[in-house]
Amino acid sequence: MFIKDSAFSVTKGVLSLINDKLVDHGVRTAYILKSMMALQGELERETMKNILFLGIFHDVGANKTEEIANLLKFETTETIPHSVYGYLFLKYLSRLGDRAETILYHHLAYAERGGCRSAYRELALKLHLADRVDICAMGESSDRLVIETVERYGGEQFDPADVELFKAADKRFGVMRTLRGCGCEEDIRECYRALAFSEDELMDLVQTLVFAIDFRSEQTVLHTILTANYAEMLGEHAGLEKDDCRKLYYAGLLHDIGKIKVPVAILEKPGALTRGEMLEMQRHATYTRRIIEGHVDGEIVEIAARHHEKLNGFGYP
Ligand SMILES: [Fe+2]
Numbered sequence: 001m002f003i004k005d006s007a008f009s010v011t012k013g014v015l016s017l018i019n020d021k022l023v024d025h026g027v028r029t030a031y032i033l034k035s036m037m038a039l040q041g042e043l044e045r046e047t048m049k050n051i052l053f054l055g056i057f058h059d060v061g062a063n064k065t066e067e068i069a070n071l072l073k074f075e076t077t078e079t080i081p082h083s084v085y086g087y088l089f090l091k092y093l094s095r096l097g098d099r100a101e102t103i104l105y106h107h108l109a110y111a112e113r114g115g116c117r118s119a120y121r122e123l124a125l126k127l128h129l130a131d132r133v134d135i136c137a138m139g140e141s142s143d144r145l146v147i148e149t150v151e152r153y154g155g156e157q158f159d160p161a162d163v164e165l166f167k168a169a170d171k172r173f174g175v176m177r178t179l180r181g182c183g184c185e186e187d188i189r190e191c192y193r194a195l196a197f198s199e200d201e202l203m204d205l206v207q208t209l210v211f212a213i214d215f216r217s218e219q220t221v222l223h224t225i226l227t228a229n230y231a232e233m234l235g236e237h238a239g240l241e242k243d244d245c246r247k248l249y250y251a252g253l254l255h256d257i258g259k260i261k262v263p264v265a266i267l268e269k270p271g272a273l274t275r276g277e278m279l280e281m282q283r284h285a286t287y288t289r290r291i292i293e294g295h296v297d298g299e300i301v302e303i304a305a306r307h308h309e310k311l312n313g314f315g316y317p
């Protein structure tokens, strides 16, 4: 139902709709974390998949708060809300539920690790270092300064062993050079290609991405989950083939994705919409088509993009 080899493009495309800066930061963080982990031995397929996912999605909870600008500073405070939202997102709306604690603790300082009993504490500390390296690299002028900063915070913010691991990864893979040269995206795209996602894995990914968009409001995420399930149930009730029912489910999942392009002021306006606002709101069906066309099965595109059309030909678009 999904176009093969599109896992990374779809991920990047959808997350960019939410926030451009955060998705680039996520991709770079995933690259740093992956490079550190690769130094400890060849990564198994599942481990690689999880690391890429955790890196790319680690700040997904920030989309529910106003703190994105704050997170992109090195000495950041107020890290708890987005860590908790990100944890909840992963735990309940993705297939990585058991690893969600990595996100909950991704700003944990090494000096305070005693208070954390999570089995994912060590991984969370590595993610913390990878995250801060990227933030530091965005602000500092030279690679040497970035490495000196990371060293200075060793023992306080970062596990000294992780600092050494990062330095060794930099020597071996040229991590800083890749960060500067914008090669991270190509590297991560290549990792995704090598993972060769199965149809089921792609479906899981698309579902997670849609939930990531809708996660900003409780109402929208519930609406999407319910619509997808109702559509599939109606299909089953009407005696459709299993494959067609799954198409209904995915069309339900994707149907309102175009709302990401409708201004929030219109989406959340409490009173009646003006004629101009109504026309803008109605464009979401066309936006849905533009976003998903070429990435998923043509029938899913038609079902999703026409969800406001009526049998008598009225409705929109
Ligand atoms: Fe964060």
Ligand SMILES: [Fe+2]
Binding pocket: 025, 029, 058, 059, 071, 131
């Ligand atoms: Fe981050």
Ligand SMILES: [Fe+2]
Binding pocket: 255, 256, 284, 307, 308
């Ligand atoms: Fe709609």
